[in-house]
Amino acid sequence: MIEIKNLSELHKPAYLMCLEEWSDEMKQAGDRKTIWYEKVKDKGLRVKVAIDEKENAVGMIQYIPIEQSFAQGENLYHILCIWVHGYNEGVGNFQKRGIGKLLLKAAEEDVKSLNFNGISAWGVSLPFWMKASWFKKQGYLKVDKHGMGVLLWKPFNPNAKPPKWIKLKKKPKKIPGKVTVTSFINGWCPAQNSIYERAKKAASEFGDKVIFKEIDTSNRQVFLEWGIGDALFIDDKSIRTGPPPTYEAIKKKIQKRVNKLK
Ligand SMILES: CC(C)(COP(=O)(O)OP(=O)(O)OC[C@H]1O[C@@H](n2cnc3c(N)ncnc32)[C@H](O)[C@@H]1OP(=O)(O)O)[C@@H](O)C(=O)NCCC(=O)NCCS
Incomplete structure (x- = not known):
């Protein structure tokens, strides 16, 4: 028996860890999701959780007014993510039992x-x-595409206007004589937060050859200025962040660029 409920204090710790309290990777993501949550909880964020008979949170969906998201539109909500726990660890695998549809x-x-x-x-x-x-x-x-990111929607009435992605407006510039690692970070997604933590640590291994920059896109103005929500750049090149690169992979990429410095 699964019940879909609004997020309560009881399930908040699980929600903040994307239901993966068992995961070391999740612990490495730091507390950015909590900080983000505190910022947006009074700006229309809605969270529903799927609860099993043991009172465990086994699925979640979070959605937000589109003005708070990475897309633009009018009078629409935007689903940031839906997740039904799919690993054997922790509460176990609950996927493919109809919970995603219920959420x-x-x-x-x-x-x-x-x-x-x-x-x-x-x-x-x-x-x-x-x-x-x-x-x-x-x-x-499907209404819009940006790289691999597809934007979709479901209108509820004939007056609804389709949303669009907010696209890249500018990107970090190469600084002569240095390698620059720029992390654009919003905070909503622990997978992205862990990439930020790994990139910051990896960049610090190279002393003053590498400059690490953090761009906090939970600040709406900052996000709109760049048109980038979560991303990692080494110099002016965007690094693929899905699936999340390991610490070693990020360090290797930085090392390659450092080797090219004169
Ligand atoms: C996508 C997801 C939410 C679906 O939830 P679910 O509880 O497993 O799905 P349901 O049992 O409700 O299935 C709904 C339908 O989707 C289909 N489906 C479920 N998982 C699927 C998969 N991996 N591939 C293709 N179809 C799938 C089911 O067959 C079902 O089809 P039907 O409507 O014809 O019966 C869930 O699998 C999930 O969390 N996946 C990972 C998503 C993810 O990466 N989220 C981002 C985390 S930040």
Whole structure:
């Protein structure tokens, strides 16, 4: 028996760790999600959790007014992520038992009851991580694409206007004689937060040859200035962050650039 409930204090620690309290990787992500949560909890963030008969949180969906997200639109909510616990560790694997569908339905009903015109979601066009095709199967329409990131939506009434991605406006510049590691970090996603922590640590290994810059995109103005939510750049090159690169992989990439310095 699974129940879908609003997030309560009881399940907040699990939610803040994306239901992976057992995971060392999650612990490495630091407390940025908590800081982000405190910032946005009164700005319309909604979280629903799937609870099993033992009172464990086994799934979650979080959605936010689109003005707080990485997309633009009018009177829409945007799903940041949906996650049904899929590992054997911790509470165990709960995927493919209909919980994802229940969570999505609960979020849609909630957004309708708040009188919003529709809901948008995002996924990737590759067969891992949050697949865009899963939302398509649930009746979402593809409206925009940015790299591998597909934006989809489900309008609830004929007045609804389709959302768009906010796209890259500028990127970090190369600084002569140095290697620059720039981490754009919003805080909402622990996977991204752990990349930030790894990049910061890796950059510090190279002394003054490498400059580490942190750009806090939870500040809306900062995000709009760049058009980048979460990303890692070495000099002016964007590093692929899905699936999250290991500390060693990031360090190796920095090392390659350092080797090219005169
Ligand atoms: C996508 C996800 C939310 C679906 O939840 P779920 O509880 O496993 O899915 P459900 O049992 O509700 O299945 C709903 C439908 O999706 C299909 N489905 C579920 N998982 C699927 C998968 N991995 N690939 C293809 N289809 C899948 C089911 O067959 C079902 O199809 P139907 O409507 O024809 O019956 C869940 O699998 C998940 O969390 N995946 C990882 C997503 C992720 O990376 N999120 C980002 C974390 S930050």
